[in-house]
Amino acid sequence: MGRAKSKEQNKFYNLSLSERLQVVSERANLTPEEEASLSGVGGLSVQLADHMIENVIGVYGLPLAVAQHFLINGREVLVPMVIEEPSVVAAVSFMAKLARSSGGFFASADEPQMIGQIQVLDVADAPTARCILLENKQRLLAEVAEIDPLLQRLGGGPRDLEVRLIETSPIGQFLVLHLIYDVRDAMGANVINTALERLAPLVESLTGGRVLLRILSNLADRRLARARVTIFRSELAFDQFTSDEVRDNILAAWAFAAADPYRAATHNKGIMNGVDAVVVATGNDWRAVEAGAHAYAARSGRYTTLTTWGKDEHGNLVGAIELPMAVGIVGGATRVHPVARTALKILGARSAQELAGIIAAVGLAQNLAALRALATEGIQRGHMALHARQVALAAGALGAEVSILAQQLVAEKDIRIERATEILTEWREKEK
Ligand code: MEV
Numbered sequence: 001m002g003r004a005k006s007k008e009q010n011k012f013y014n015l016s017l018s019e020r021l022q023v024v025s026e027r028a029n030l031t032p033e034e035e036a037s038l039s040g041v042g043g044l045s046v047q048l049a050d051h052m053i054e055n056v057i058g059v060y061g062l063p064l065a066v067a068q069h070f071l072i073n074g075r076e077v078l079v080p081m082v083i084e085e086p087s088v089v090a091a092v093s094f095m096a097k098l099a100r101s102s103g104g105f106f107a108s109a110d111e112p113q114m115i116g117q118i119q120v121l122d123v124a125d126a127p128t129a130r131c132i133l134l135e136n137k138q139r140l141l142a143e144v145a146e147i148d149p150l151l152q153r154l155g156g157g158p159r160d161l162e163v164r165l166i167e168t169s170p171i172g173q174f175l176v177l178h179l180i181y182d183v184r185d186a187m188g189a190n191v192i193n194t195a196l197e198r199l200a201p202l203v204e205s206l207t208g209g210r211v212l213l214r215i216l217s218n219l220a221d222r223r224l225a226r227a228r229v230t231i232f233r234s235e236l237a238f239d240q241f242t243s244d245e246v247r248d249n250i251l252a253a254w255a256f257a258a259a260d261p262y263r264a265a266t267h268n269k270g271i272m273n274g275v276d277a278v279v280v281a282t283g284n285d286w287r288a289v290e291a292g293a294h295a296y297a298a299r300s301g302r303y304t305t306l307t308t309w310g311k312d313e314h315g316n317l318v319g320a321i322e323l324p325m326a327v328g329i330v331g332g333a334t335r336v337h338p339v340a341r342t343a344l345k346i347l348g349a350r351s352a353q354e355l356a357g358i359i360a361a362v363g364l365a366q367n368l369a370a371l372r373a374l375a376t377e378g379i380q381r382g383h384m385a386l387h388a389r390q391v392a393l394a395a396g397a398l399g400a401e402v403s404i405l406a407q408q409l410v411a412e413k414d415i416r417i418e419r420a421t422e423i424l425t426e427w428r429e430k431e432k
Contacts, residue, residue, distance in 0.1 A: 012068050013090065014400055024066055024078060028346040037338040038064060044337055052336065064281060064339060065089040066346065069096035071104025072227075072361050079362055080343035081277035086386045087379070088273045091369035092362060098235040102316070105364065107227040107357030109325060113159055113182050115217040116192040118200060120175040123209035129175055130163045132206050137161045143202055144179065144195040151191060156184040158195065177203060180222060185352040187285060187328035192216045218291040218326070221299070225325035225356035227364045231317040241376050247317045249375035250309055250368070257305040264305050267367065268297055271306055271321070274366030278359045282347065283333035283340025285326070289359075292324035307367045321364040325356035381410075388415045395420035401427070 012020060025035050036042030040061065050056040067079040067089050081089050099105060123129035133140070141158040151157065160180040167173055179199060181192050196214035204211050236243035257267035272290060279286040297306050307321045329352050334340050349355035373379045388406035395417050397405045405423055409415045 012066075013093075014403055016399065020066070024346060027078060028348070030342065030345065034338075034342040034345060037342045043339050048336065048338075052333065062280070064343065067096065067362070068093040069100060070358075070361070070365075071096070071100050072107055072358055074104070075348075077348065077358060078346050079278060079358070080281040080346050081274070081362075082280040082343075083273065083277040085273065086390075087382050088277065088366065090386065091373070091382065092274050092365045095365040095369045095372070098231050098368075099229050099365065101235060102230040102232050105227050105229050105361035107225065107361045109225040109353040109356035109360070110223050111182060112156075112184055112186075112188065112352050112356075113180050113222040114188040114192045114220060114326065115222055116179040116181060116196040117213065117215060117217050118177040118179070118196055118203055118211055119213040120177060120203060120207055120209040121171075121212055123175060123207050126165050126173050126175050129207040129209060130165060133161070133163045133175075133177060133203065136206055140179075140199060140202060140206075144181070144198050147194050147198060148191055151184060151186070154184045156182045156186075156191075158182075175207070175209065178217075183328070183352075185329050186331045187288070187326055187334075187352075189216055189285070189288070189326075190331070218288050218324075219295040219299075220288075220292050220324035220326040221296060223324055223326055223356070224296075224322050225360035226320065226322040227357060227361035228318070228320040229361070229364055229368070230312065231319075231368070233315050233317070236317060239377070244315070246372065246376055247311060247315070250317060250371045251311070253371045253375040254305065254307065254309040258308075259304075261303040264297065264303055267305050267307075267370070268293065270370035271323075271363040271367045273370075274362040275323075275359050278347075278362050279327060281340065281343040282327065282329070282355065283335075283337045283343075284328065285332070288326050289324075292326060296322075296324050307364060309371070319364055319368060321360050321367070323360065323363070325359055327355050327359065328352045329355055384415060385410055391415050391417050391420050395424055397424060 021035060021038060033042060044059050046059055049059050062082050062084055064080060064082050067081055070077040070079050140161055144158050146152060158179060159182050162178040164176045166176055179195060181195055183191050193216060200211040200214050233243040236246040257264045272293060275289060276286045279289050293306060297303055306323050307319055309317065309319045312318050328334055329344055329349060334344060347358065349358055373382055385406060388409040389402055391409060392402045392405040405420055408423060409420060
């Protein structure tokens, strides 16, 4: 093994952990404190954790990685991802690389409008009560315009009001009022729940009914994020697979998810591998995003895929994704958790809307990675390659040795630590 660093050795994944941190730190302009927050030293302390939730006895670590090659709306984006599952980060980075020749991902997001729900029971006549609430829309909106002066200054606030009549339910008919509130750069749960509680007495006095639930809806379909990508045909062929074969197999794999909820659940799980990893890294509420995604996937009454795949007039593969994305860059853990703060800086998202679009792009890329693997060689080969890297590392391989040794183990179909040690010993003997 030569000493000078080859191109292969310089690849991000072949760098040592501290070299990788250095690269990211320079690109994202991290301070020493921010760097320390990633090393497990200056991260979430038990003292801070103790202020975040109840009954704290410790903190729980997960790997934080950075996905490479993402070009989103013309900007180079380093994507921090927190996930325990191997292959996810490598696979998504590879897809981001394939997307570069066509200009990468194009992402957008709706205005950050959350929906809050008020359940109104026991009205004398539901259609009449509905009319009364809508007649008083401006008064109701004014009631909650000033709950957060900072948010108001930033341009947030109540936007609209809808009243729905639930015709049939286990308790019969009732009304549901939807408050639409622009929460700007916050996830918005606190703002909207406060607004709903403020609104409830006025709703009761206007309708003569009884307000029961006052809570946001996680089906945040006023706050959709979307992304699209083109993968040139020339990027699709590999090994024995032709580009048309890869594309058409991806389309057939997607069609399976589009038509069958059993497959759609797994397909969407793969999307959420990417989505959640960024949502967690940035300190956002991944249960909220999960709930919104799956409810949105079932909006037609039949659970289906969150992505679509097709081909353009040149035969290139084109894909798109759309899903609710209630994430923020201020408030909650996004600012309290030191690692989330640093992750947000690495990502460089300047607004919640930009963050939402980036997350959608990552979800789309992750879906492509899974479909491409499943529709060609299967996912086990990639998993085995990563497993082989871990075995190589455990056997003591260093730097570039790791991937070369891993490749040899895979080629020999003998991914054991004993074999890895044998090969390493042979190499070291030769070097003497
Ligand atoms: C595994 O975490 C995710 C996949 O199952 C997704 C999919 O099947 O599309 C590979």
